[in-house]
Amino acid sequence: MSSVSDDVRDDFFVKNLLEKLPSDSRGSFSADQLLALKVAFGGRAWGVHAVDLRWTLKIWRWHYYFVVLAGRNRRELSRREREIARVAMVLSLAIFLVFSALLGLLMLYLVKSAFGINLFPGFSLGIWGWFQESILR
Structure with a gap:
């Protein structure tokens, strides 16, 4: 069980999540809880990008937003x-x-x-x- 716990704690998302928590509560999460948090919040975590440009354009009644993100790709490519x-x-x-x-x-x-x-x-x-x-x- 400790190897699974160590593997989860080595994950990029989980590391960043734990860094944002108070130091006294970082060790209180089980591996299953960390995996559940990753599933719940992981899809929305963009991380830090070298280029992060966001702006909106209003044309009459409609608003359009534009996002340009660029940075090092950390995921495995198909x-x-x-x-x-x-x-x-x-x-x-x-x-x-x-x-x-x-x-x-x-x-x-x-x-x-x-x-x-x-x-x-x-x-x-x-x-x-x-x-x-x-x-x-």
């Missing part, structure tokens, strides 16, 4: 969620690499144009002229 996370990571990496490559090519083009190097005589993309007019002036 197989489908792991696959989606993997695809999202690959897609994010691909977008980052394409953006970085395009930015690098733009920088190289601007440096080439600043030195007056023409790879194809009589041909220009017009980026150097736009850069001189918009950015340098």
